[in-house]
Amino acid sequence: MNQEINLEKLLAQVEQADLQELMNAASYEEDEDKKKVLEALYTYALDKRQTELINRSEFVR
Secondary structure: OHHHHHHHHHHHHHHHOOHHHHHHHHHHOOOHHHHHHHHHHHHHHHHHHHHHHHOOOOOOO
8 A cells, every 4th residue: 555655656746747857867868677667757747738738628629
């Protein structure tokens, strides 16, 4: 259960992170495993922001 709480905190921090900084960190990371994690965090944060924009009432589909 404690790990779930830590994951929620981590994801909340990622949602607030600067997208450009996340992408830069992934771009310059030499360790391939870390690079994949950073890219996944970037994608997660981007998805959350896009979902928020799409759900706004003024968004036209």
